[in-house]
Amino acid sequence: MLGMYMAVQDWVQRRLAVSRDRQSGASAVEYGLLIGLIAIAVIAVLVVLGPKLAGMFTEVETNLPTSGS
Template identity: 45%
Template structure:
């Protein structure tokens, strides 16, 4: 009788452990997705704004007077 009780108790603990979700890997995946999306947004921003920023800096540098000693 004790053997049956021990077997059922062990089975119960195994079922309980399987039903509990292990979410430690999920946070790593979520951080990876966020980093990937941030990288995509940064690259898209540089592609869209890159030529305009280059033009702006060239315009500003052309208006700065050169002082020779």
């Protein structure tokens, strides 16, 4: 009877270990997808706002006083 209990306990522990491995792999895929989507969003924002930011910095540069050495 004890031998059967130990066999069932060992089987359950192995199944739980396999389940944990599958979950960690799935979460790694999910994190990869999130990072990819964030990267796409950042690139899109830079493409849209890039020219506006460049114009703003150019305007600031032209309005800065020059050093009179």
